Amino acid sequence: MKKKQTCKNCGAGKRIYVKAFLSFYRTEKTFCTAKKILVDKNGSCGFRCKNPSLSPLTEQSFDRAQENAKYLEKFFTDVENV
Numbered sequence: 249m250k251k252k253q254t255c256k257n258c259g260a261g262k263r264i265y266v267k268a269f270l271s272f273y274r275t276e277k278t279f280c281t282a283k284k285i286l287v288d289k290n291g292s293c294g295f296r297c298k299n300p301s302l303s304p305l306t307e308q309s310f311d312r313a314q315e316n317a318k319y320l321e322k323f324f325t326d327v328e329n330v
Contacts, residue, residue, distance in 0.1 A: 253292055254278075254290055254291065254292050258280075258295070260280055260281045260282040260283075260295060261278045261279070261280055261281075261287070262278065262279045262281055263275070263277075263278055263279075264277045264278065264279055264286070276288065276289040277289070278291075280293045280295060282295045283295055
């Protein structure tokens with residue numbers, strides 16, 4: 249089943265929040281950053297933009313993750329020994 253094309257699930261659609269008392273609340277409106285207009289909750293502005301996806305995993309990213317894990321392991325063992 250294909251997902252309905254709305255501004256809510258578009259990469260250019262941003263939800264609007266308002267401050268009320270001590271916290272923020274999400275409104276029923278979505279702001280289209282491509283066309284610079286407000287759109288209702290399930291509405292569409294007609295513009296489609298892909299959602300940003302994760303970058304592809306590479307050998308360098310795995311090596312960097314292993315180095316970071318080794319650093320954290322060393323850091324926490326030093327903290328426990330103090």
